[in-house]
Amino acid sequence: MKVELDINRQKHTVEVEPRLSLLDCLRDKLLLIGAHAGCEHGVCGACTVLVDGAAIRSCLMFAVQADGVAITTIEGLSPGPGELSPLQDAFCETHGMQCGYCTPAMILAAHALLSKNASPTREEIVDAISGNICRCTGYAQIVEAIALAAERMRGQNDPVRP
Amino acid sequence: MTAPGKFRFVSSDRRVREDRRFVVGKGSFAADIVPQGVKHVALVTCPHPAARIVSIDKAAALAIPGVHYVLEGAELAGATNVLAAGLDTPNVPRYPLALNVARYAGEWVAAVVADSRALAEDAAEAVAIEYAPLPFILDADEAYKPGSTLVHEAHGSNVLLDRTFVWGEVEQDFAVSPHRLKHRVKWGRSSTVPIETFGVTASWDPWREILDIWASIQMPKYPDQTAMVLKIPMSSVRVHYDVDVGGSYGVKRGIKHTVLVGYLSKRLGMPVRLIEDRLENMRGGDMHGPERNFDVEVAFDDQGIIRSMKMRALDNVGAYAGRSPFQLGKPVGAIVGPYKIKSVQYQAIAVVTNKTVQEAVRAFGQSPTNYAIERTIDEVAVKLGLDRLEIRRRNMIRHEEFPYLIPSGSTYDSGDYHTVIDKVLAHAGYGELIAERDRLRSAGTLAGIGIAACLEPSGGNSSFEPLLNPKVGTTTWMDSCRISIDLVGSITATMHTTSAGQGHETLVGTVVGEVLEVDPDKVRVVRSDSLNALPSNSPVGSRMAIMLGGAAFHAAKQLKDKLTAIAAHDLGVPVERIAYKDGSAFDTSAPDKKRTWAELVTMAHRHIHKLPEGMEPGLSVSHIMPVPMGGGLPTADGRVQMYPCYSFEFHLMLVTIDPDLGKPEIKRYVIGHDCGTVINPKIVRGMTLGGIAHGIGAALYEEFAYNEDGLLVAQNFMDYLLPSAHEVPFVEIVHHETPSPLTVFGQKGSGESGYLGAPAAIASAVNDAVRPLGIVVDSLPIKVARLGDMIAQARENNAREAKKGN
Amino acid sequence: MKPAAFEYSRPADIDEVCALLAADDGARVIAGGQTLVPLMAMRLARPSRLIDIARIPGLAFVREEGNEVVVGATTRQHVVESDPVVRAKLPLLAKVMPFVGHTATRARGTVGGSLVNGDPAAEIVLVAVTLGAALIWRDGGTNHSIAASDFFLGPMVTALPLTACLAEARFPVWPEPRVGVGFHEVSARQSDFAFVSAAAQIALDADGRCTRAAIGIGAATAVPLRLDAVAQALQGQRYDETKVRESAKAALADIEPMADLHASAEYRKRVAATMAVRAIADAYQDAARRA
C-alpha cells in the first residue's frame, strides 16, 4: 500500500506492506535509524516517536496507520547539522545515558513532557519516562538532564551551544 | 594521595564525548548497518525442554517466494568446529543449531534466510519439525545427584565442574572456634538484559577471502573463535569495532550467532544478518546469568571474628558449557570479601540442566558471591546479638594492612574500608536512620536497614581459566592503544575493541590529553577493525580504566619522550634538561630555547636529518599492556592472583514493606564508593547508579522463571520485569578515593560498581524488616507476592502461637 | 517478531466495520493497537484483515447525556484522563486512568479497546463493572446494549459477537452531592497490570453515613467482581475499618482466584480484602472532603 507520511515536517510517500510497523518503516524505508527496536511488543519504549506531539510506541503502530498525522523523530529535534537542542545538550551535560540505545526515545518522551509542562516536578519527570526502560543509567542522570533542560528553557540559564 | 588539582583533565567533570552522537540518534548500532542486498535470518526453535529431532521438513518453507535457505544442525555441524567451551568438557559439544537432540526450550534447531525478517519468520513457521520429547531436568540439586536424568548422555553425568579448594587450616580453624553457623542462600536466574538484543551481520567476500562482521559484541577472543569455528584463518575475519553496542554488561557474546551468519554468508554468497528479536534473545540468546545455590558455613568467636568459611556454590549453567562455569572461578579472587577470614574451603560446582545456556553477566559471578558472604555476616551478627556494622568493622581489613594477601592467593592492592563506612554513616545520619526505622515499625510498617560491604575486583584478567581448566595455560590478558600524531600535529588514538556505553573514547581522550598536555577534545579517538588491531581482551572484568587507560598512558608517554628527545637533539642539550609543557619542549636552564609542537611534529615527520641517530621517523606509538600483577599460573592448591585492583563499596539503605501486600519500597539509599582515582566523574557516577538499578532488578523483580513443563515463562518484557524509573529510588553517593599503587593514575575499575552490593544490601534490609516476624528470606529475587505470602503465613503462625501461649 | 501478513481496511462508518467483520472470519478490529499489536508481533494473534476504526467519525467523544457520561469506543485513554466532564462526573474513571499502562500507551490505547479486550486486570474494565456501565455495540445495523457485568465472561472473553463493533460505554453518574472514590492496586512495578485491584465509589449524607456504595475487585478472578454485599453492608454506616474488613473477607470467602507467575491464588484472595478496605477508606475520605 502507498502511504503518505509527514515526518519532521517533510512529506514522504512510501510503499509498504500493511504489516510493516511504523518503527520498521522509519528505519528500513526512510533510514531514520534513531528510533530503536528493544522489544517490539510495546514495553521498553526504545521505539518512541512523537505523533502530533505525543510520545507513542512506533512498534505498536503500522505505517499504514500513520498518514495525516505529524510524526517527529529524534532526527527532527536537532536545530541543524552539528547542533543540539537545549534538551539534547542537557543530556550531554549530565551524561544522561551510557550506551545511547534508549536515548533518542528518552529525549522524545522528555520533549513531549516539556512541551506540555515547562516546570515538571521530579515525580512528573519520573512518570513521563517510566514507560522507557534504560538498562544502563539507573535513570538519575536522565532525570537531571530533563530538569536541567526545563530550567534552561525557562530562561533561567542560557543553553550552552558547544 | 590524589590531592585535588593533581591532574589537569583526569578527575575533572568533563562531558562524555560519545554522548553527542547518541542524543541525535546517530549512534551506529548493529541493526543500523545494512549492507546492500543483506538477507535476514529467523530461527526455528525447539518447543520442548528436551527432545530428539526426528525429522525436519523444509519444503513448505522453501516454497515461499523470497526464502533462500533453511539451514539445519547437521549441515552446520558438518562444516564447522564445535563452539569453544571454557572447561575441558569434550562430551558436551555445542553447535549454533541443535544436532539431533535439543536440550532446552528455545534452542535453535534451524535457521531460515529470506529477503526480509518478516518473510523469514513466515518461513520459520512453515518448517515442519517432528520431535520426540525426552525426559528433562531443571533443578540444579537434582541434576547434581548421581542417577539423575542426563542432559548430555555422552558426558555421563550432569556435572561439568566439581572442585573443592582448601586454602589454609580450615578444619583446625573450625575446631577451635566456639561458634559456627550454616545456612543456604539462593541467587535466582536473571541477567543484564540489554535493551538492544544481540545483532550481527556477516558478509563474505570470496575474492578477497574476507568475512566482514558487524556485531553488537563484547567478548574477548571473538575474532579468534569465529575463525577457529568456521575453519578459516583469523586473517580472514574482519570484525568492525566501530559498532556501538546498545548495552551488554557482559552478555553480548553472540559467538553462536556469528558462526551461524558467517557460515550462511559463505554458503550463500550474500551478506546475512541476524538481529535477535526479544523472544529469541530471552529464550535462546544464551544470555541468562548465574543461578546459584550457596551453602555457607562459618566458624567464629564470641567477638564475631570469623576465622574460617566453607562455601559450596552450585551453579545451574543451563544446557551447554560455554564460558559461564568460569563465573565460579573469578570470585576466588575476592572469596573473603573485605574481611580477614584466615582460611576458606570453596567447593565450586557447575551442573547442566535443560535451561537456557548461561553467559557472562556483569561481575562474572562476584555479585552472587558477595550476596552470600554478606547474608552470612548478617546472620552471624544476629546469632551473637551483635551490631551488624560492628561485626563488619571488626572483621574488615584495615587501611594499614594493605597490600593484603587473602587465603586464595590474591593480594588486595589498597583500601580504606573503615573510613568509607564512617563517611557513609555520617552522611546518612545513621542514628536518625535507625530512629526512622523504629518509628516506622511502631506505626505498623515493616521496616529494615540494609547493609552491604563488598569488593569489585577490577582490571580483568583470565586467571580463572588455568584455575578451573588445567589444560589452559593462559596467563596473558593484555590491552592496547596506538597513538599517532600526524604531520600537521593532530592526535589520533586507536582502540581495539567495541564499547557498550562505558565511555572509552572519553577515557582515552582524557588520558592522552593529560599526558601530552593538550585539550582532550582535540584528541581524535577511533577504533580499528580486527585485521589492523592490536591485542585487546574487550571491556570485561571492570578492566578498561586500568588496561585501556594504562595502555593509552604508556603510549602517550612514549610519544612525549620522543618529542622531548627530538627537542633535546635539535637544541643540542641533554635530554634531562628538557621540560615538556603544553606540547612544547624547552631547555630548563634557558627557557627561551624551545621547540614548539609544530616544529617538533615537522621534524619528526619531515626532517629525518634533524632526528637523533637511529630514531624512527614519524610519531606513531603502540603500547600493549599486560595486566598488573598478572602472569602467574595457579599453585597446585589453586591459589592465584585473580584481578589486580579492588574497588570497595558500602551500601546503606532503609526499606519499608507493606505488611499486607509484601511490597518493598526503598526509602533511602546511600552508597559509599571507592574506585581509586576517578578519571571521569560523570562516567563513574553513571556506572554506579546504573549498577544499583541493575542490582535492584536482580534483588526484587527479575527472574527467568520456568514452569513445571520446562518452559521459560518469563520470556518477554511483560513477565521479565526490568526496573523502570518508578522503581529506582534517588541514590546518594558518598565518594572516597584510595588510589591503587598498581595503576598509572591510581584508578581502579568501576564498570560493575553498585551491582556488586545492591542485591546483598536489599536482602539485608528485607531480612532486617521481617526478622521481627521470625522469618528469613533466603532467595533472590524477592518477589512481591511471594514475600506477601511469607509474611501472611508468619503472621498467622505467630498469632496461633500467641493464642496457644495465652 | 513481525506479524503475519494481513489486509488493512479503514472503513468510513461502523456499519461498514460490521460488514467487513461479517465477510471475513479472520478479520479483527484494531483501535489503539496497544494490546492487539503485541499479540500479532508474537504471532499469538494472526488476523487476516485489520479493520482500523480509530478514525471513524463520531466514535471518539465524551458526552454527558442525562444521568450518564457516554464515552465513545475509540476515545483515546489520554483524552479521558484529562477530560473535564470525566473528572467532574466520573471521578472513579478519572482516578484509574493514570494506572492504565504508560503515558505513551494511553496516547494510542482506547477505552473501547480496553473493554473489548476484557483483561480482568484492566482498570477501565473494573470501573465499568463496578459502576454498572452499559456497553453498546453495533451489529447487523442495530445497536445492542448490555450491562458490563454480563459483558465480561472470562479472561479476555466477552459477550461481543464476532461480527460486532463496540460503539460506546455509558457510565452512570451519581447525582448525590457527596460522592467519593477510592482505587488501589498492587503490582510488582508501578505500571504493570495489577495482581489485585479494588475500586470503590461511595455517597455520603451530611452526617458522613453511606447512602450508596459500589465496590469492585479486579485482577483477582477471571472477571472483575462486584462486592454488592459489602456495598449493602455499608448502607447507613460511617467508616469502620473492622466491619469493612470483615464484610470484605466474607464477600471474598468463596471466590476462585487466579494464580500465575506473579502471584498465587492465596495472595490474590487475601490481598483483595486489603485492597477493598483501602479503596473504601479512601472513598469515604474523598467523599467527606466534599461539603
Ligand SMILES: Cc1cc2nc3c(=O)[nH]c(=O)nc-3n(C[C@@H](O)[C@H](O)[C@H](O)COP(=O)(O)OP(=O)(O)OC[C@H]3O[C@@H](n4cnc5c(N)ncnc54)[C@H](O)[C@@H]3O)c2cc1C
Ligand atoms: C506496556 C503496556 C502496559 C499496559 N498496561 C496496562 C494496564 O496497566 N492496564 C490496562 O488496562 N491496560 C494496559 N495495557 C493495555 C492497554 O494499553 C490497551 O490500550 C488496551 O488493553 C487495548 O486498547 P486498544 O485501543 O489499544 O485496543 P486494540 O489493541 O486495538 O484492541 C484490543 C482488542 O479489542 C478489539 N477491539 C478494540 N476496539 C474494538 C471495538 N470498538 N469493537 C470491537 N472490538 C474492538 C480488538 O479487535 C482487539 O481484539 C498496557 C499495554 C502495554 C503495551
Ligand code: FES
Ligand atoms: S520496541 Fe517498541 S516498546 Fe519496545
Ligand code: FES
Ligand atoms: S543508555 Fe543504555 S539503555 Fe539507556
